Amino acid sequence: MKFTLSWLRRHLKTDASLADISERLTALGLKVEEVVDRGELLAPFKVAEVIEATPHPNADKLTVCIVELGGERQQVVCGAANARAGMKGVFAAPGQTVPGTGAKLKRASIRGVESAGMLCSEREMGLGDDHDGIIELPTDAPVGEPFAASLGLDDPVFDIAITPDRGDCLGVRGIARDLAASGLGTLLPLDETPVTGTFTSPIKVHLDFDTETADACPYFIGRYIRGVTNGPSPGWLQERLISVGLRPISALVDITNWLTLDLGRPAHVFDADRLQGDLRVRLAHASECFAALNERVLEADESMTAVCDDRRLIALGGVIGGTDTGRTEATKNVFLEIAYFDPVRTAATGRALAVDSDARYRFERGVDPAFLPAGAEIASRLIIDLCGGEASELVTVGAAPPPKPDISFCPSRVATLGGAEVSTEDCRKILERLGCTIEDNGDSWDVGIPSWRSDLEVEADLVEEVLRMVGYDHIPAVSLPRPAAVARPVLTLAQRRTSWTKRALAARGLVEAVTWSFVSENHAQLFGGGNDSLHLANPISAELSVMRPSLLPNLIAAAGRNADRGLAGHALFETGQIFADDTAAGQGLAVGGVRWGKHGPGHWLAPARDVDGYDVKADAEAVVAACDLPADRLKVTADAPEWYHPGRSGALRLGPKVLAHFGELHPRVLDAMEVKAPVAGFEVFLNVFPAKNKGSARGKARPSLRLSPFQAVMRDFAFIVDNDVASADLVAAVRGADKVLIDEVTVFDVYEGVGEGRKSIAVSVRLQPIQDTLTEPEIEVVSVRITDAVEKATGGVLRG
C-alpha cells in the first residue's frame, strides 16, 4: 500500500516528523517497507523551457532544442516527437545519473550536433513505463527549479505492508485513523455532505437472491448522474495517482481509483447509455461469459456474484467490470455502483478466474459495510465536481449486514495474556479511540466493534489492540520459568538414533546432503515408487513431481553431477523421509548413502580400487552399530530390491525386520539415470528399528566384565566348500562348535582357485579358556569338533 505524506495529512492533523510517523506505523503493525523521498532523489533535475526547436540537420526523427534553465541555456538533441518550442520539460545535465536507467550522462555529439544533456521521459526519471515522449510539465512550472514539486513528486512516498486482517487500512483514511487512535495526531473530519438528487433514477437495482445466498450482495447503493463530461482529471488528482505509481486515465476512472486508494471504498461507474433496463445482481449462470476490463473473456459459474442488466452479465461483483459498459470519453450519463460483496465469495471468484484487482483485494479483506451511504455521497460529489452533471436520488437496495457481535473483554487479560500492565482506564481510552463502544459490566466489558474492524473477533484480539496502541516494546520480556534446575534430556531414542547416524556416517567419511523430498516420475519408478497417490497435482516441474520412494535416486543423481565435475571417489548420505503412500504411516525415516568411483581419498602407496558392495555393507552396519542395536544378532541375506545388482547386494535383517539394503547399483538403473561412475549404495530404515535398545532394561550400567587370566589360543582352519556356501553359515558352524571356548571367528582368506565349483574359506579361531590353561589334547578335541561342525553344516572339508 503506497501513499504520500501530504496525502496522509489530508486525513491526519499531526506535527510528527516523517521519521516519527514511519516508526509509529511499524509499531502499529503497519510495517513500513520503504519511505522514498523523491523530492530529494529528483532534486538535481530541473525544469527546462524549450526556447527553440529545430529539425536536426542530419536525422529525420531528432530535434535540436535550445533550453532555458533560468539564467543559462543549453543545446540538447532530443528524439521525442513531443519536443517543441514553448513546452516545459525535465532537464538532466552531463555528469548526472539518470535514475530510470542508471546511466551517467555525458556531453555528446549526436550525428554531428553537440548535445549537453537531455530532456527526460517518465521512464528515464523512474516514474513509470512511459517512453513515448518526454515529460511535459505544467506551464506554470518554475524554470530552473527542481521539477519534482511541479508534479507533486516532492512528497515522501510510504510503502507499507498491510497484513490480510487489516482491510480497514487499505485506504489512506484507515491508516490515518489508526495513527490518530495511537495518539500521533487528530483524524480530520470527512466531508460527507449529501448531494441533492433532483430526479428519480431511471435505472432500478434488484438483488435477485434467495435467502440462502442473500449474503452474496446484501446491500447496494446506486445513483444515476446525467450530463457528465469525462475529460482528464484535474492536476491534484493526477499527481496523487502518479505519486503512488498509477497512471491517470480519465476523470471517471481516476475517481474510482481515488476512492479505492483514499477511502478503501471500491466503486464502479457504468456508462448508463450502454445499459439495457435495470441492474440485477444475482448469482451467475453456468458458463456465462463476458469481456472483462482486463482484456480477457471470463467465464462465470453459479457460485459467482453477477451484476447484470436486462440482457447480460456486465460485471462480476467486487471483482471486475466489463468493457461493454465501461465509461469512455464519450460517456454522457453514468450509473454509480457502491455495494457490499461477500468477502468469501469474492475471494473464491477472483481465485477461480485468476483476477487480481484492487476491488477484489479490498472486498475479500472486508470493506466497511456501514460506509456505503457516505461512500456514495463522496463519489457523487467528486463526479459532479470533476465532470459536471446532475445527480438522481440514491437508489438504495438491501441493508448493511448485521454488525459483528460484541466481545466480552476483561481488562485484566492485558496483563495475564499480554504480559503488560496497562491501567483499566487506559484500556478504556485506547478502545474508545479505536472506535469501540464499551458497556461496563464490572469485571468484564461488552465491547462493541467499529464497523470497519471486521477482524476483531475474540478477546485476545482486543488485548492485541491495547498492546498495539501502547507498543509491543512496553511488554517486559520474561525468561521462561525453568522446569528443572538442571535441564532434563528431551530427545527420544529415535531422535538420538538419527543424530548418532548422521555423525557416525560423517565420521566414516560420508558427506551429508539434503535433497528434495520429491523426484521425477521416472526416478520414482526406478526405485519402486510412482504410486498415484504420491504424485503432486501441481508440481513446480516434472523433475520434482512425485514424493520419493527412496533416498537413493537423488543421491545417485547428485553423485553423477559431482562425478561430472571431476569429484570422483566420494560418498554422500542423507537422512530423511521416504514415502510408501500418502498416509502418516506410509512415511518412513531412512538414511541412505552412495559411494561412487574409487574408494577412499586415494594414496600414492595404495592403488585405487572401485567402490564395491562391502564398502556400503560396512556403512549400513556402522549405522546399526551407532544406534546400539545388537549387531551380533543381525542376519545378512542376499536379497535386495531390483534396483541393486542382483549378485552383489543384500539385506541386513533383525528377526523378521529388514533393517537395511546395500549393494552395488544395477547397471541398468545407472544407465537410465545417465550416471557413468560405478555406484554402490545403502539404505537403512530407521523407523523399523526396535523401539528399545539392547540393555535398556538394565539402565545405564554395563554388564559385568569377566576377564580370563588364562592364555588365549589362536588356531587357523581352511575349508574347501562349494562355491555357493555362504561364509556366514560356515562361521556360524565354527562358533557353534564350542560356545564357551570359542570367542572369536574371523574369515581371513577366501580363495577360489581350488577347483571347479569349489572355494577355500580360511578362518582364524580364538579359543579363550576361563578355568585353566588349554592343553594340546583339549585343543585337539575342539579342533575336531570344529571340522565336524563345518562338514555337517556346509559339507566343507579341511584343506589338505
Next chain:
Amino acid sequence: MIMDDLETLGQRLLAEVGNAENLKALETTRVGALGKKGILTTRMKAIGAMDASLRRDAGAALNRLKSELAAAIEARAEDLRGAALDAQLRSERIDVTLPARRAPTGRVHPVSQVFDEIVAIFANMGFKVAEGPDIEDDFHNFTALNIPPEHPARQDHDTFYLRAPQGQARQLLRTHTSPVQVRTMKSQPPPVRIIAPGRTYRRDSDMTHTPMFHQVEGLVVDQTTHMGHLKGCLQDFVSAFFEVEVPVRFRPSYFPFTSPSAEMDIGCKRSRGSLTIGAGDDWLEILGCGMVHPNVLGHCGIDSERYQGFAFGVGIDRIAMLKYGIPDLRSFFDADLRWLRHYGFAALDVPTLHAGLAR
C-alpha cells in the same frame, strides 16, 4: 709349552677380536679360539697332562684369558650389531614430506548442525522435540489453525497438493510446521513445551525461495504463559543461537493461528553488502509468533478459558544462512560436494551449550 706364549697368544686373539670387521669375522675368531677345536679349548684339554704343581696356575691363567676373550667378543659383537643397525636404518630413510595415508573425512550438513544447535538451546529451556508427517491434510495444515478455506492467508501459502481420486479430499504437503502444534495438542494434555523442526513445502521457486525448506515450530501451552514470556524466550534463543547479544524488536503482525500476533526483528548492521547480526542501526525480520488463538486451542480440544500459550515459527535454513554467512538458499539442496565441504561441519562438532555451539 701350554703357558709358553700365553701372553702373546692372548694379545693376538684380543687384537683379532678388536679388528674383526663384521660379525662373521668375529665368529671365525671365536671358533678359532673358543670352539671345540679352538686353540684355547685345546690348551685347556692339555692341562690334564701337566705337572700337578703347574696345573693350577696354568688353569687359572687360561680361564682368565678365556673370560677376557669372551667378554671382548661380546663387546665387539655389540658394537658391530649397533653399527649394522645404524647402517640399515640409514638406508631405510623415507621421504617424510610425501602425503600420509588420510582417513576420509565427512561432513554434517548445515541444516543438521543448526537443527542440533536449536535443540540444544530449547532443550535447556525444557522443550521436547515433536514430529509430524510431511504429507498433511487440510484440517491439520489449515482448518485447525483457524484458516478457513477462503481465508486470504491460504493464498499466501502456495500449497502443493497431491493427486486425489475423484471425490476424495486431497492431501497436501505441509506449508509450515504448525500442523505439529495441532497433532501435539491433540495427543497430550497441557502443559506443553515443544519445538517441531522439519521440512516444509511451498510452490515457490526463485532467487530466495525453494519449493522445500526447513522450519522449526515452537509451542508452549499452560495456564500462565503470556506474551512477556514469548518475548523473553525468543530473545534468550536468538542471543544463545547467534552467540552474541542480539537486540530484538517485536512488531504487531497477523497470523490466523495467533492473537496477539507479532513478528520479531533482530538487530543487524549492513555495510558494503555484508550483514552482521548484533547491535547495529538496522533490523532484520526473522520470525513470526504470537499467543495461540483460542480457536486453535478449541480445535485441539483444549479449554481456552483455562489454558493459553505462545507459538512461533523460524526458518532453519534462513537462520543458518545468517549465522554462517551462506549467501544462497538454493545451494542448500544441490548436494554439491564443494559446497558441502565448505559449509558443512565436522562429525565431532556436536554443539553443546557449555562448550559453545559453533567453533
